[in-house]
Amino acid sequence: MEATARMTDHELAAAYRARRGFGRAGLYGALWIGVIVMVVPFFWMITTSLKSPIEILEFPPTWVPTGHFVEASAGTWEEVYVVTRDAAAGTAVVRSVEGGPSYTVEESLVVDRLRLRFRNYAEAWRQAPFARYYFNTILVTIFVVAGVLVTSSLAAYAFARMRFWGRDNLFVLFLSMMMVPQPVYIVPSYIILVKLGWINTYQALIVPWIAHVFSIFLLRQHFKTIPNDLYDAAIIDGCSRFGFLWRVMLPLSKAVLVAVVIFTIVGTWNSFLWPLVMTDTPDVRPLQVGLARFSQEQGTSHELMMAAATFSIAPLVVAYFFAQKQIIQSLATSGMKS
Amino acid sequence: MSWISTLRRKKFMDPLTAALYIVPAGIIVAVFRMLPIGSAFFLSFFDVRMGRIRGFIGLAHYAQLWRDPSFWNSLGTTAYYVAGVVPVSLFLALLAAVLLNKKIRALGFYRTVYFLPVVTSLVAVSMVWKWIFHPRLGLLNYAFDRLGGSALLWLEEPRGVFELVASAAGWEWWPDGLAGPSLALVAVMIVSVWRGIGYNIVIFLAGLQNIPDQYYEAARIDGASPMQVFWKVTWPLLSPTTFYVLLSTTIVSFQVFTQIYLMTGPPVGGPMGTTKVIVYYLFERGFDAGGNMGFASAVALVLFAIILTLTLIQRRIVERRVYY
Structure with missing residues (x-):
């Protein structure tokens, strides 16, 4: 025992x-x-x-991209498309991938080898203005992140440190905005953006998102933990109110700021519904909307669609593998899931 | 040192300075959140076509909504979706979190893998799953084929899952009302659970790790079985977490749109409209040709009311069982 x-x-x-x-x-x-x-x-x-359009149509599908090759002359291999295989006779009817007539060879001469078609990526990249989409998304993300950091730090500072009439009521009013789902305000927002003449502009994708109530909340909670004595000391040293925010509060809040940056990047990069409604030209269209459009227009070239999907998620996935701990933490606190 | 606190009080009670700090965020929140929410309410009483207000019509939109069978259909579809996704996601996430909490090796690895889909865009994920569900060339039907099952139409199947099961069991006839959600909708649900489960696992895991060891120790000394430990210790102490996960998953599920937009259809709204959820209905009525944004606003407010009511009901029910 x-x-x-x-x-x-x-x-x-x-x-x-x-x-x-x-x-x-x-x-x-x-x-x-x-x-x-x-x-x-x-x-x-x-x-x-990484498969060829022909291989896509093969059933059963292959787990790794595989090409069929026939030795044309000593040492040189030609990639072929297998039209039929006759197991009993031990022959296969093949055709050159570039087209051309079909011919019969001994099945044993057809060699299957790993064949990675990286050119699908270039092809997908060319078929739609993905460079533009990428640029748009990066631009919008940078501005939104910068805007959120500025507006949230300032507002959180006021809510945490300053005493003024109606402060707590105003804060609660801000917080209540988090409860309203996007489908509720997206229709009137569209009308407002129309009135502002902002449809199909970067402003439409940036400005409404540069204030983020949850970030204000998160920063305020953290600012409140920073002791008043620190403020007194700074004031005696001749520090201004803004100077205190800039030189003391923000450096002490790095972890929270990193969390805000992460969930803002992920949220902006992956946002779909808002830009889908607010843009309809490729000039300002962000990556996710461009990808969706590509998928709807392509329809059948699965290898190109998968290539486009891969290069669309790649930056965040690569970042995730380097900083998964911070990213998981940040997204978990933000309550973001879709 | 009283002069310092006087100074501080003075500086900190000046509303004008405070306003300077709040204004940047305040303007954005006012113009792009409060104003739209206010106008959604306002617009729902007006006829708004082609971006122009054409007259006050009172509650006519709500009456029209009430009489519109496709509204009720979309509500039913959404209800199926929520009723499917929420319990399955919660159950699987809790199961995974409990397993992960058993002091296993390489916990970080599993957590990283399970959370991966949360980081990836819903658009890309929907495209990948649409390909996996491909009726002829898809990976899933290939797997079914290998396991001796028969191929299914997945996202293109309008028939209800209960009806499909019944017909597979040899029943010739099955009542229409009991057909259940279409297989297409169930396929979308599978994707949603897959995409969101990592988030729920991480939240559950954090909740489990917050339960103090003493409770388990006490249970152990009393000779409780693992099942008893789970139901008498873990489950009640985890209830605030469970409540949060339940609430957030329900709210997100009610707003489902992107997966459905990308995976089902054409035709729009999935096979025979069986995946047309409420947000889809909202957009169709607001933005499609001849759309009426006043009507769409009424739909949006009804959706908001439903979510709010459910939140309150959940809070009421769970409040009594939650051990804070």
Whole structure:
């Protein structure tokens, strides 16, 4: 009994499971099923993006992009499209990928090899103004992030440090805006942007988003934890009110500011509904709307669509692998999921 | 040192200076949040076509809405969607979080993988899943084929899932009312659960890690079984987290649009309109040819009212069971 009392939770949990016939293997098995379910769609996206249009149509599908080759002359291989295979006769009817007549070869001479078609990416990039879309999204994201940082720091400072009539009521009014779902205000917002003449402009994608109530809330909560003594000391040293925000408060709030930057970037990069409604020309169209349009216009070239999907999510996914801890934390606090 | 606090009070009670700091955010919030919400309310009483107000019509839009069968259809479709996504997502996320909380090796790896879809854009994810669901060439039907099942139409299947199950079981006839959500809608639900589950897992995991070890220790000393530990310790202490996840998943699910817009159709609204959810209906009535933004505003407010009511009801029900 003495030994049992000193068992760690870990050992005890293991003992429980061993008794119930559900060991560590089952636990890890379940977790790995989850991993497979989460990863396979991404794997499938990348695999598809590297296949040839012909290979896309093959059923059963191949797990890795595969090309069929026939040795044309010693040392040189020609990529072919297999029209039919006759297993009984051991022959295959093939055709050169570039077109041309079909001919029959011995099946054993057809060699399957890994064949990655990176040119799908260039092709997809060319078929729609993706460079422009990318530029638009990056531009909008930069301005929104900068705007959110400025407006939120200032407002949070006022709400946290200054005492003025109606402060708390105003703050609650701000907070209540978080409860209103986007579909509710998007129609009147459209009318307002029409009246401002902002439809199909960068302003329409930037200005309404440079104030973010939740960021104000988050920063205010943090600012409130910074002791008043610090303020007194700074004032005695001749620091101005703004100087205190700039030189003391903000440097002490780096972690919160990073969180705000992260969820603003992810939110802006992935936002779809708003730009879908507020833009209809490629000049200002951001990446997500451009991608959606591409997918609707393409329709059948799955390898190109998957290439476009890959290069659209790539920047955030790469950033995610480098800073997953901060990104998970930031998005979890922001309550962002769609 | 009383002069300092006097100084501070003086400086900090000046509303004009405070206004200077609040104005940048305030203007944006006023013009692009408060004003639109106010005008949604206002516009819903007016005939607004081609961006022009054409006259006051009182509650006519609401009456029209009430009589419109496609409104009720879209509401029913949304209800199916919410009723499917929310419990499944919560259950799977809680299960994963409980497993992850068992002091496993490489916790960070699993968390990173499960959370990955949250970071990726819904547009890209919808495209990938549409391809996976492809009736002829899709990965899923290939897997079904290998496992001896028969291929399904997935996103192109208008028939209800219960009806499909019944017909697979050999029933010749099945009542229309019990057909259930179309397979197309269920496919969209699968994608939504897949996309959002990582977020719920992370929240649940944080909640589980906040439960103090003493409780588990006490339960252990009392000789509780793992099941008892879960239902008597974990579940009640986790309830504030569960409540939050339930609420946020419900609210997000009610607003589903992007997945449906990208994955189902053409025709718009999915096979036989079986994936036309309420936000889809809203946009159709507001922005399509002959759209009436006053009417769309009425739809938006009804949606808002539903979400608000559900939030309040959930809060009421859960309040009694939540152990803070």
